[in-house]
Amino acid sequence: MAASDRLLGGLLLLIAGLVFAYYTIWTFIVPFFPSSSPLQQIFPDRxxxxxxxxxxxxxxxxxxxxxxxxxxxxxxxxxxxxxxxxxx
The missing domain is CATH 1.20.5 (Single alpha-helices involved in coiled-coils or other helix-helix interfaces)
Structure with missing residues (x-):
């Protein structure tokens, strides 16, 4: 049981880290790119x-x-x- 709890905790931590990284890039980095940049297509409207x-x-x-x-x-x-x- 402890191994599965540890695996689930690690998975949730990984997902939280990915969501944090995506949101941080979306809000702090993407606005500095021109609107014609292909990077703008990956993210929703600001x-x-x-x-x-x-x-x-x-x-x-x-x-x-x-x-x-x-x-x-x-x-x-x-x-x-x-x-x-x-x-x-």
């Missing part, structure tokens, strides 16, 4: 360098907020059931 992380942030915060809300509802329901049993 406006997505802001929109994409903002979208991921909003979706992530919505997911965390939904999770916290569900946990709070479940805890309130458990507390109400416990109070109902205690009163009977």
């Amino acid at each position: 406006v997505w360098a802001i929109r994409l992380p903002a979208l991921i942030l909003v979706l992530g915060l919505a997911g965390v907020g939904s999770f916290v809300g569900l946990v709070m509802q479940k805890e309130a329901r458990k507390r109400a059931e416990k109070e109902a049993r205690r009163n009977n």
Whole structure:
């Protein structure tokens, strides 16, 4: 089990490194090349360098907020059931 966890961790680290390198090149290096450069064809429009992380942030915060809300509802329901049993 430890070997597969280590392999998965290494794979996730490699993917994160590749995504970081791609994004860094896209946002910091590509704007200095002329628009006719073939390197410009590899990367999406620069406006997505802001929109994409903002979208991921909003979706992530919505997911965390939904999770916290569900946990709070479940805890309130458990507390109400416990109070109902205690009163009977």
